[in-house]
Amino acid sequence: MKTIWKSVLLAGAAWTAMSGVSVAQESGADDTTVGEIVVTARRTEERLQDVPAAVTAFDEKALERVQATDVTGLTGSVPNLVLGQGRGSSNATNIFIRGIGQPDALQTFDPAVGVYVDDVYYSRIRGTQFDLFDIERIEVLRGPQGTLYGKNTIGGALKVVTRRPGDEYRANVALAYGSYNQTEARGSISGPISDTVSVGVSGLVARRDGYVTDPVTKAEYNDKDTMAIRGQLSWTPTDTVRVDLSADYSRDDAAMTVGQPTSTLSTLFGVPLIVVTNPPATYDFKTRTTPGLPNSTKLTHYGYAANISWELSDSLTLKSITAYRNLETDDYIDIDATHLELGDVFVGVDQDQTSQEFQLAYDAGGPLSVVAGLFWMQENITSHQEAFADDLLGGGITFRRTVDDDLETTSKALYVNATYALTDTVNLSGGLRYTEEEKTYSRTTSTFSSNALFGANPAFAFSGLNESWDNVSPMVSLDWKPSDTIMAYVRYSKGFKSGGFNGRANNPGEQAPYNPEEVTSLEAGVKSTFLERRVLANFTVFHNDYEDFQARVSGTVTDPGTGLPSPELTVINAGAMVIEGAELELIVVPVSGLRLDAQIGVLDARYDDFDDVRFVATGGSRAFQEPAFAPRWTARYGAQYEWNLGDTGYLTLGGQTRYRSEMALAIDNTPTNSKVRLPGMWDDNHWIMDARLVWESVDRRFTAGVYGQNVGDELYKTDAQEFSSVGGIRTAYYGAPRTWTFRLTAKY
Numbered sequence: 081m082k083t084i085w086k087s088v089l090l091a092g093a094a095w096t097a098m099s100g101v102s103v104a105q106e107s108g109a110d111d112t113t114v115g116e117i118v119v120t121a122r123r124t125e126e127r128l129q130d131v132p133a134a135v136t137a138f139d140e141k142a143l144e145r146v147q148a149t150d151v152t153g154l155t156g157s158v159p160n161l162v163l164g165q166g167r168g169s170s171n172a173t174n175i176f177i178r179g180i181g182q183p184d185a186l187q188t189f190d191p192a193v194g195v196y197v198d199d200v201y202y203s204r205i206r207g208t209q210f211d212l213f214d215i216e217r218i219e220v221l222r223g224p225q226g227t228l229y230g231k232n233t234i235g236g237a238l239k240v241v242t243r244r245p246g247d248e249y250r251a252n253v254a255l256a257y258g259s260y261n262q263t264e265a266r267g268s269i270s271g272p273i274s275d276t277v278s279v280g281v282s283g284l285v286a287r288r289d290g291y292v293t294d295p296v297t298k299a300e301y302n303d304k305d306t307m308a309i310r311g312q313l314s315w316t317p318t319d320t321v322r323v324d325l326s327a328d329y330s331r332d333d334a335a336m337t338v339g340q341p342t343s344t345l346s347t348l349f350g351v352p353l354i355v356v357t358n359p360p361a362t363y364d365f366k367t368r369t370t371p372g373l374p375n376s377t378k379l380t381h382y383g384y385a386a387n388i389s390w391e392l393s394d395s396l397t398l399k400s401i402t403a404y405r406n407l408e409t410d411d412y413i414d415i416d417a418t419h420l421e422l423g424d425v426f427v428g429v430d431q432d433q434t435s436q437e438f439q440l441a442y443d444a445g446g447p448l449s450v451v452a453g454l455f456w457m458q459e460n461i462t463s464h465q466e467a468f469a470d471d472l473l474g475g476g477i478t479f480r481r482t483v484d485d486d487l488e489t490t491s492k493a494l495y496v497n498a499t500y501a502l503t504d505t506v507n508l509s510g511g512l513r514y515t516e517e518e519k520t521y522s523r524t525t526s527t528f529s530s531n532a533l534f535g536a537n538p539a540f541a542f543s544g545l546n547e548s549w550d551n552v553s554p555m556v557s558l559d560w561k562p563s564d565t566i567m568a569y570v571r572y573s574k575g576f577k578s579g580g581f582n583g584r585a586n587n588p589g590e591q592a593p594y595n596p597e598e599v600t601s602l603e604a605g606v607k608s609t610f611l612e613r614r615v616l617a618n619f620t621v622f623h624n625d626y627e628d629f630q631a632r633v634s635g636t637v638t639d640p641g642t643g644l645p646s647p648e649l650t651v652i653n654a655g656a657m658v659i660e661g662a663e664l665e666l667i668v669v670p671v672s673g674l675r676l677d678a679q680i681g682v683l684d685a686r687y688d689d690f691d692d693v694r695f696v697a698t699g700g701s702r703a704f705q706e707p708a709f710a711p712r713w714t715a716r717y718g719a720q721y722e723w724n725l726g727d728t729g730y731l732t733l734g735g736q737t738r739y740r741s742e743m744a745l746a747i748d749n750t751p752t753n754s755k756v757r758l759p760g761m762w763d764d765n766h767w768i769m770d771a772r773l774v775w776e777s778v779d780r781r782f783t784a785g786v787y788g789q790n791v792g793d794e795l796y797k798t799d800a801q802e803f804s805s806v807g808g809i810r811t812a813y814y815g816a817p818r819t820w821t822f823r824l825t826a827k828y
Contacts, residue, residue, distance in 0.1 A: 112614065112669055112672050113612070113613040113614060113669060114609060114613050114614065114615070114616040114667045114668075114669060115613075116128070116129070117137045117139055117217065119131065119135060119137050119217070119219050120219070120239075120241070121133060121135045121219055121221050121239075122228060122451070122497065123228055123439060123441070123451045123453075123497070124441055124443070124449070124451060129567065129607045129609065129616075129618075130561075130567065132507070132509065132557045132558075132559035132567070132569035132571060132605075133221065133222075133223065133557070133569075133571055133603070133605075134221070134222040134223055134603065134605060134620045134622075134663060135219060135220065135221050135222070136157070136158045136159075136219070136220045136222070136665065136679075137217055137218065137219045137220075138154070138157070138217060138218045138219075138220075139216065139217045140215065140216075140217075143212060143215065143218070144774075145675075145677070145718065145720060145734060145736075146716075146718070146736065147736070147770050147772060147787055147789065148212060149211060149212060150209060150210060150211045150212055151163065151173055151208065151209060151210060151212065151218075151238070151240075152164055152165055152173065152209065153212075154218070154220070155738065156679075156714060156715070156716040156736075156738030156739075156740070156768070157679060157716055157738075158177075158220045158222070158679060158681075159222075159620075159663035159664065159665065159679045159680060159681030159714060160177060160178045160179070160222065160661060160663060160681035160682075160683050160714055161175075161176070161177055161220060161222075161681075161714065162174070162175075162176040162177075162181070162709050162710075162711065162714070162740070162743070163175050163176070164798040164799060164815070165209060165337070165798060165799070165813075166183070166185045166205060166206075166209070166799065167183065167185075167337075167339070167799035167800065167801050167811075167813050168336075168337050168338075168339070168411075168413040168414075168415060168801065168811075168813070169185050169206065169209075169337055169377065169411060169413075170209070170302075170304070170332060170334040170335075170337050170377045170379075171206055171207055171209050171332050171334075171377065171379040171381075171409060171411075172185035172205045172206045172207075172208065172209060173195075173205055173208040173209040174205070174709070174798075174799060175191070175193040175195070175205070175208075175235070175238060176192075176193070176235065176709040176710070177193055177220070177222050177223075177235040177236035178222060178223065178235060178236070178622065178624065178659055178661060178683060178685075179235075179657075179659045179683055179685035179707055179709065179710030180192050180193070180234055180235030180236075180599065180624075180626065180659070181193055181235055181709055182205060182577075183708065183709065183746075183799065184632060185204075185205050185206050186583045186584065187204065187206075187429045187431065187461045187463050187485075187487065187583060188461070188485070188487055188521070188580055188581055188582070188583030189580065189583065189632075189651075190203070190231075190232050190577055190578040190580060191203075191204070191205050191232050191577075192232060192233075192234050192235045192577050192597070193232075193233065193235040193236050193237065193238060194225065194229050194230075194232050194233040194236075194237040194238070195208045195237075195238050195240075196229070196237060196238070196239045196240065197239075197240045197242070198240070198241060198242055198324075198326065198385060198387065199239075199387065199401050199437070200383070200385050200401065200403040200405070200435065201229075201230075201433075201435060201457070202405070203232075203431075203433055203457070203459055203489075204407060204431055204461075206379070206407060206409055206429065206431075207330075207379065207381045207407045207409075210308070210330065211266075211284055211286060211306060211308060212240075213266045213268070213282055213283070213284045213308070214242060214243045214252070214268040214280075214282035214310070215240065215241070215242060215243065216241045216242060216243040216244075217241050218238070218239065218240050218241070219237075219238075219239040219241070220236065220237075220238055220239075221233075221236045221237040221238075221239070222236045222620075222663070223235075223236055223571075223573060223601050223603055223622060223624075224236075224553070224573045224574055224575025224599050224600075224601045224624075225237045225573075225575060226513055226551075226553025226555070226573065226574055226575030226576060227495060227497055227511035227512065227513045227553050227554065227555040227573065228451070228495065228497055228511065228513070228555075230455060230491075230493050230495070230513060230515055230553075231491060231493075231515055231517065231551070231576060231577065231578050231596075232577050232578060233575055234575035234576060234577045234597060234598070234599040234626075235599075242310065242312070242326070243268070243270075243280075243282075244280070244312055244314055244324055245270035245271065245272075245278035245279055245280035245312055245313070245314050246270070246271075246272075246278055246314070247272050247278060248271065248272075249270070249271035249272075249828070250268070250269070250270050250271060250280075250827075250828065251267075251268065251269040251270075251827070251828040252266075252267060252268045252269075252825070252826070252827050252828070253265075253266070253267040253825070253826050254266040254267070254823060254824065254825040254826075255823070255824050255825075256821050256822065256823040256824075257821070257822055258288075258787075258819060258820055258821030258822065259818070259819040259820050259821070260288050260289040260290070260291055260303075260819065261287075261288065261289045262286075262287070262288040262289075262304075262819070262821060263285075263286075263287050263288075264284065264285070264286045264287075264821075264823075265284065265285050265286075266282075266283070266284040266286075267282065267283060267284075268280065268281065268282030268283075269281060269282075270282075270312070276315055276316050276317055277313065277314070277315050278313070278314045279311075279312065279313050279314075280311070280312045280313075281309070281310070281311045281312075282309070282310050283307075283308055283309035283310065284306070284307070284308050285306070285307050286304055286305075286306045286307075287303075287304060287305050287306075288303055288304040288305075289303055290302045290303035290335055291303075291365055291816055291817055292338055292365045292366070292367055293365070293366055293367075294366070294367065294368055294369060295366045295368070296368065296419075297371070299335075299369070299375055300335060301335050301336050301337065301338045301367065301369070301375065302335070302336075302337050302338065302816075303334055303335045304334055305332065305333045305334050306330065306331070306332050306333075306334075307330065307331045308328070308329070308330035308331070309328065309329055309330075310326065310327070310328040310329075311326065311327050311328075312324065312325065312326045313325045313326075319391075320390060320391040320392075321388070321389070321390050321391075322388070322389045323386065323387075323388050323389075324386070324387040324388075324389075325384075325385070325386050325387075326384070326385045326387075327382070327383070327384045327385075328382060328383055329380075329381070329382040330379070330380070330381045330382070331379065331380050331381075332377070332378065332379040332380075332381075333376075333378055334376075334377050334378075335375045335376065335377070336369065336373075336375050336376065336377060336411075336412055336413065336414060337377065337413075337813070338367045338369060338414055338417050338813075339367065339417050339799075339800075339801070339811045339812050339813035339814065340360060340363045340367060340417055340760075340811065340812050340813075340814070341354065341356050341360070341416060341417050341418055341809070341810070341811055342356060342359075342360045342758070342759065342760020342761070342800075342810045342811065342812050343356055343358075343758070343760060343804065343808050343809070343810040344356050344808055345416055345418065345420060345422055345807050345808050345809065346807055346808050347471070347472060347473060347474035347807065348472050348473055348474075348806075348807065349473075349474065351474055353420055353422070353471060353807070354418055354420065358759065359759035359760070360759070360760055360812075362795070363795060363812075363814055365814070365817065367417050367418075368417070368418050368419040369414040369417070369418075369419065370414055370418075370419055370420065370421050370424050370468075371419065373412055373414055373421075373424050373468070374412045375412070376410070376411075376412055377409070377410070377411040377412065377413075378409065378410045378411070379407070379408070379409045379410075380406075380407075380408045381405075381406070381407045381408075382405070382406055383403060383404055383405035383406065384403065384404050385401070385402065385403040385404075386400070386401075386402045386403075387399070387400070387401050387402075388400045388402075394444070395442055395443055395444035395445070396440070396441070396442055397440070397441045398438070398439070398440050398441075399438070399439040399440075399441070400436075400437070400438055400439075401435075401436070401437040401438075401439070402435070402436050402437075403433075403434070403435050403436075404432070404433070404434050404435075405432065405433050406431070406432045407429070407430075407431040407432070408428075408429065408430050408431075409427070409428065409429045410426070410427075410428045411426070411427045411428075412424075412425070412426050413425050413426075413427065415801055415803060415806075415809055415811060416807065416809045416811060417811045420471045420807075421468050421469060421470045421471045421472075422469055422471045422472055422806070422807045422809065423467075423469065423803060423806050423807065423809045424467070424468040424469070425465060425466065425467045425468070426464075426465065426466045427463065427465050428463060428464045428465070429461065429462075429463045430461070430462050430463070431459070431460070431461045431462075432459070432460055433457060433458065433459040433460075434457065434458050435455070435456065435457040435458075436455075436456050436457075437453060437454065437455045437456075438453055438454045439451060439452070439453040440452050440453065446501075447500055447501035447502075448498065448499070448500050448501075449498065449499050450496065450497070450498040450499075451496070451497045451498075452495065452496040452497070453494075453495050453496075454493070454494055455491070455492065455493040455494075455495070456490075456491070456492050456493075457489075457490070457491045458488075458489070458490055459487075459488070459489040459490075459491075460486075460487075460488050460489075461486070461487045461488075461489075462484075462485070462486045462487075463483070463484070463485055463583075464482070464483070464484050465482065465483040465484075466480060466481070466482050466483075467480065467481040467482075467483075468480055469481075469806070469807075471807075472806065472807050473529070473531065476530075477529060477530055477531045478528075478529060478530040479527070479528075479529045480527075480528045480529070481525065481526065481527050481528070481586070482525070482526045482528075483523065483524070483525050483526075483586075484523070484524050485521065485522060485523040485524070485583060486521070486522045486523075487519065487520070487521050487581070487583075488519065488520045488521075489517065489518070489519050489578075490517070490518045491515065491516070491517045492515070492516045492517075493513055493514065493515040493516070494513070494514050495511065495512065495513035495514070496511060496512060496513075497509065497510070497511030497512075497555070498510060498511065505560055505561045505562060506558070506559070506560050506561075507558070507559050507561075508556075508557075508558055509555070509556070509557045509558075509559075510554075510555065510556045510557075511554065511555040511556075512552065512553070512554050512555075513552070513553045513554075514550070514551070514552050515550060515551045515552075515553070515576075516548065516549075516550045517548065517549050517550070517551075517578060517579075518546070518547070518548040519546070519547055519548070519578075519579075519580060519581065519593075520544060520545065520546045521545045521546075521580075521581040522542065522543035522544060522545070523540075523541065523542055523543075523581075523583075523585060523591070524540075524541040525540040525541065525585075525586050540585070540586055540587065540588065542585075542591050545581060545591065545593065547579060547581075547593045549578070549579050549595070549596050551576045551596065551598075552574075553573075553574045553575055553576060554572075554573070554574055555571070555572065555573040555574070556571070556572045556573075557569055557570065557571040557572070557573075558570050565608060565609045565610055565613075566606070566607070566608045566610075567606070567607045567608070568604075568605070568606045568607075569604065569605055569606075569607075570602075570603070570604045571601075571602070571603045571604070571605075572600075572601070572602055572603075573600075573601050573603070574598065574599065574600050574601070575598070575599050575601075576596045576597060576598045576599070577596055577597040577598075577630070578596055579593060579594055579595045579596040580593065580594060580651075581593050581594075582594070582632075582649070582650065582651040584632075584649040584651075586649070590649070590650050594630055594651045594652065594653050595628050595653050596628065597626065597627065597628050597629060597630055597653075598626075598627045598628060599624050599625065599626050599627070600624065600625045600627075601622060601623070601624045601625075602622065602623045602624075603620060603621070603622040603623075604620070604621055604622075605618065605619060605620035605621070606618070606619050614668060614669045614670070615666075615667065615668045615669075616665075616666065616667040616668075617664075617665075617666050617667075618663075618664070618665040618666075619662070619663070619664050619665075620662065620663040620664075621660075621661070621662045621663075622659075622660060622661060622662075622663075623658075623659075623660040624657075624658070624659040624660065625656070625657075625658060626656060626657035626658070626659060627656050628653040628655075628656075629653065629654050629655060629656065629657055629687075629690075630651055630652075630653060630654070631651070631652055631653075631654040631690070631747050632649060632650070632651050632747065633649075633650055633651075633652060633654075633692060633694075633747065633748060649803070649805065652691075652692075654687075654689070654690045654691060654692070654702075655687060655688065655689030655690045655691055655703070656687070656688040656689045657685060657686065657687050657688060657707060658685075658686055658688055659683065659684070659685045659686075659707075659710070660683075660684050661681065661682050661683040661684060662681070662682050663679075663680070663681045663682075664678070664679070664680040664681075665678075665679050666678050666679075673721055673722040673723065673724070674719075674720075674721050675719070675720050675721075676718070676719045677716070677717070677718040677719070677736075678715070678716060678717045678718070679714075679715065679716045680713075680714070680715045680716075681713070681714040681715070682712060682713055683710055683711065683712055683713075683714075684712070685706075685707045685710035686703075686706075686707070687702070687703040687704075687705065687707065688703065689701070689703055690702040690703045690705065694752050694753070695752060695753055696753060697753040697754075698753065698755070704755055705744075705747075705749060705750055706744050706749065707744065707747075708743075708744045708745060708746055708747050708749065709743060709744070709745070710743070710744070711740050711741045711742065711743040711765075712741045712742075713739060713740065713741040713765075714738075714739070714740055714741075715738070715739040715740075716736060716737070716738045716739070717736065717737050718734070718735065718736035718737075719734065719735060719736075720732055720733065720734030720735070721733055721734075727778065728778075729775055729776050729777045729778050730775070730776045730778075730780070731773070731774070731775050731776075732772075732773070732774045732775075732776070733771075733772075733773055734771070734772045734773075734774070735769065735770065735771040735772070736769070736770050736771075737767050737768070737769045737770075738767070738768045738769075738770075739765070739766070739767050740763075740765065740766060740796075741765040742762060742763060742764050742765045743762065743763050744761060744762055745761050745762060745763055745797060745798075745799055745800035745812065746761040746800045746801075746802040746810075747802070748761070748802040748804070749761040749762060749802075751804075758810060760800065760810050760811075760812050761800050761802060761810060761812075762797075763796060763797035763798075764796075766794050766796045767792070767794065768790050768792070768794050768796065768815075769790070769791050769792045769794075770787075770788060770789050770790070770791060771787075771788045771791055772785055772786065772787045772788065773785060773786050774786075780827075781826065781827045781828065782824075782825070782826050782827075783823075783824070783825040784822075784823070784824050784825075785822070785823050785825075786820065786821070786822050786823075787820070787821045787822075787823060788818070788819070788820050788821075789816065789818070789819045789820075789821075790815070790816060790817060790818050790819065791818055792818070793817055793818040794815075795814065795817075796814065796815050797812050797813065797814055797815070798813050798814065798815045799812075799813045800812045800813065801813075
């Protein structure tokens, strides 16, 4: 903990030297104050500064300041948040909060940070890398949220709230052109069609050429081709009833997402095929892929939701949230990122979920307020996968493996959360959630090879594996408001992440279920505004105990049927972690028009236990390794100044720089029985700079702006694949190079 406090002091000193700070998230103010924003982090509307928990919120202006056009653009804007595109996928998002997340998009692995859109839970990390259009706000809740949000929120939650149609007409259109032939069109229109009904529709089309090329075939990868549309209807049949209906559809038709091989590739028997230097050569956004492998990843994602709110009395409100979602993906992935057919796969997933939630809120204006609810969700996932690896066995032996699996999940929960005002300045809050979950899993693995030793019959199959778990997630907080501008709080909470089955079980024993993860968190913080709301300062410290950490580890076993080596990809409850840290969010508006901002996070994540029998040289322990996606430092510093040009409008110059210290990109970041780092499985510390110059008309209805992302052209990694048991595959993925965008916007 001494390291944490030292880091906090250094963070404060560094910022003081810059003579001003700002939380870029807060807005809605004039140009002389930091503003306020209303959130629903505790399932009821309240000022962000009144929430006794670590919450960061972004409205439309804040998203403009951090230059976020999709969810990955939030990276760096929230302390201890690491967020980026998932490895080998154009439609999955890795979200880690305070070192807790899920980097594997395989359909049987649950997320550790819950994603919600208009209070509807998205149960897979696929389909969460969506563009942001017609958004009212985004809320990022840090720390376990098990009481109010349930399973798979042990790291936190990311809530997207779309802009619902109201009783005023509104329209917006934005056109953009940029680097790599980027073209975008975004638009929305909404308004009343009667005294009780309002409707709205919004959508976007976004395309961009790939910034990675094959130097031989000239094929392009890591591009973008997205279309999305959303329709909404709001009906207020009486003064006490409101019905909000929505339907959305998105389609992604991108090329493959590829990276760079970082280790020597070989056959299953250790014969080198491609020698890679250690460390690997500097990446130049050129990558080979296997000839004949379709350069394609496809996604369709749609859903419907009905949100009904009924004021039963002046103090009692009943809400119903009913939703259905369907997700289909067909992804080709060249995992080894070379011309070899070593780790080439097709993954096709069909997922649907139906959920129902009832919430009852009580608030009579007295000392007690309560939110209670019931939740139910049914999820079905089927997948078909194929692995092509003719070069893995060598000697001209062909090899293809197919997998077909089916996972069914039923989740039920009951929760209650209450706040009681002990005095005019002190509030006590407490909550409890009970969850029951059941999963049933079936799988067939078939192997086809020109070598009879590998056979052409199903090599491994099981059906009807069934497991159930239950969990109780409590929360207690105490907050004190000595004045309207200062609040201090302490908070104790627990959360859990689902247990499950290994979706890569290809050998006997690998199908064994793994248990849920649990996190116990203690958090304390101070939220304040002062100097007539010219300055806002929020500070948080926390300590997390992380138990039954689920780790996917890579190894090799002997196939009992053939006596030959076989890759093993096992999921185990590896042990325990301790995660502690501090977070600082600040804002200052020193003079009219000038806004300075910063968010700083410091994290100390370490394994208490990490048992792995393969690490004989270290006594069967891997606790010496560093947890993945848990950088010691995350920071963002930003500034903007707006000039009033009189009759010609306003001109804003803004910029930001985001810092992330070195970070492991994979759980397996050292070789077996070694403490030597694998360079390809790490990302170095780096700064990324963005800038924008935007003109607005006098009435702020028209804007024209130039936006630069990664203007320093920094080379940095975002993720890595560790499949060394399959021919030594270790592949790193990189963020986009420098890009520029010119955007025109008109509002009504």
